[in-house]
Amino acid sequence: MAILPIIEAPDPLLRQISSPVDAVTDEVRALIADMFETMYDAPGIGLAAIQVGVPKRILVIDLQEPEEEGGEPIREPLVFINPEIVRSSDSLQPYTEGCLSVPDQYAEVERPDTIRARWLDLDGAQHDEEIGGMLAVVLQHEMDHLEGILFIDHLSRLKRDMILKKLAKARKLAA
């Protein structure tokens, strides 16, 4: 396993549209193991393969929610291969989102609060489930990455430019 470098905005690679996975091979599983290691190390709760430079339709998510307030986070790694949204609720829910490719920047995004999604898991088995809550937010955010879309694209141009400017400034200071 290895921690992979995470690509950050405005790298044009993040705009690439990812292609479907033909078969869930050992190579795919090795990439997924690296993606989990990279995500936990960051730390983050979701990562798309394109964020580590691989334009494949693969997502890893772990909400790492503690059982009780202030408790130790419990790991529950979830894998989504070739995910598709079959249906979205009409009702929208705002949530303050961040992204490992847009480090330390946060903004409120509205998304359907419930979705029905279809995907393959690590064993290549098909899932078709209704998803709500925090997982619905994160899954939709990560699925956007597969289309080359970042959460800042859901904001006004003014807000988006402000975040990109802050990002460039922070990078300059760090250099």
Ligand code: NI
């Ligand atoms: Ni993201």
